[in-house]
Amino acid sequence: MIDPKRTGLVLALVVVWAATRALAQSCAMCGSSFGVDDPVQRAFSWSILFLMAAPYTLFGAVAGWLFYVHRRAGRRASVVELAWRRARVPAAEPGGQPT
Amino acid sequence: MRRRVVPPPPAEAPPVSNTRLAMIVLITGESMLFAGLIGMYLVFRLSARAWPPADLPRLPLGLTTLNTVVLLASAVPVARALGAIRRGESGSVARQVELTAVLGAVFLAVQGAEWTRLVRHGLTLGSGTYGASFYVLIGCHALHVLAAVTWLSIVALLARRGVYTRARHAALEMCAIYWYFVCGLWAVLFPLVYLY
Numbered sequence: 001m002i003d004p005k006r007t008g009l010v011l012a013l014v015v016v017w018a019a020t021r022a023l024a025q026s027c028a029m030c031g032s033s034f035g036v037d038d039p040v041q042r043a044f045s046w047s048i049l050f051l052m053a054a055p056y057t058l059f060g061a062v063a064g065w066l067f068y069v070h071r072r073a074g075r076r077a078s079v080v081e082l083a084w085r086r087a088r089v090p091a092a093e094p095g096g097q098p099t
Numbered sequence: 100m101r102r103r104v105v106p107p108p109p110a111e112a113p114p115v116s117n118t119r120l121a122m123i124v125l126i127t128g129e130s131m132l133f134a135g136l137i138g139m140y141l142v143f144r145l146s147a148r149a150w151p152p153a154d155l156p157r158l159p160l161g162l163t164t165l166n167t168v169v170l171l172a173s174a175v176p177v178a179r180a181l182g183a184i185r186r187g188e189s190g191s192v193a194r195q196v197e198l199t200a201v202l203g204a205v206f207l208a209v210q211g212a213e214w215t216r217l218v219r220h221g222l223t224l225g226s227g228t229y230g231a232s233f234y235v236l237i238g239c240h241a242l243h244v245l246a247a248v249t250w251l252s253i254v255a256l257l258a259r260r261g262v263y264t265r266a267r268h269a270a271l272e273m274c275a276i277y278w279y280f281v282c283g284l285w286a287v288l289f290p291l292v293y294l295y
Binding site: 044047048050051 | 114131143
């Protein structure tokens with residue numbers, strides 16, 4: 001029986017494999033201006049890929065860190081708030097804690 | 100029944116202080132500057148048939164490796180200073196920051212001596228893409244180390260005067276973050292330029 005998930009994955013891999021050459025060129029200029037195994041083309045490709053990845057990596061790292069710090073601070077604030085609310089309720093009342 | 104008055108929870112400080120946020124913006128900008136320079140280096144390095152060119156001297160690997168150890172080790176005292184001021188022990192802060200500044204100055208002095216030797220052997224800024232990319236990339240990092248050493252010296256002077264306390268030490272923290280950045284950057288540049 002044909003597994004649709006596996007078939008989809010194999011098809012996707014075939015498409016990516018067929019497109020690797022075009023993807024590796026990074027831009028049309030590099031693909032058309034230099035020869036097939038020209039080191040200059042390879043150098044430009046790697047440099048372009050690196051410079052393309054750098055801002056996304058930096059922005060992602062900073063945004064992720066800010067998100068983590070804010071989330072942690074929010075959790076801590078809610079714990080402090082909860083402790084304060086409980087401390088205000090006398091022990092005799094239902095749900096109250098001794099102060 | 101007598102109720103004890105419980106004070107409200109203290110107003111929370113923002114999770115990321117403005118100074119730290121400003122430092123992140125500065126470091127992100129600096130990182131993009133170095134990303135551009137590394138991109139330039141990659142183009143020259145990968146497109147060259149021979150690297151370094153046969154008629155130009157090779158970079159001194161042994162001495163620079165030792166110098167790298169010195170620079171990376173310099174991050175330890177500044178981290179200790181930051182830890183001490185956070186615990187409220189301001190006694191050793193100035194000494195630790197001074198030690199970091201001295202190690203940074205040693206790194207710069209060794210780099211300067213290396214450069215003088217390389218220039219004598221014929222590797223100058225005009226020695227093709229090899230010399231130009233080396234001096235621009237490593238020189239830009241050396242300028243950052245120089246700026247950071249100057250900053251550390253000012254922070255050490257202020258620490259000697261007892262300016263920093265447990266509650267008030269943002270300048271020391273920002274200086275430490277910048278020094279970590281400078282050390283981390285060298286950890287990327289050294290393998291790229293000297294080992295690859």
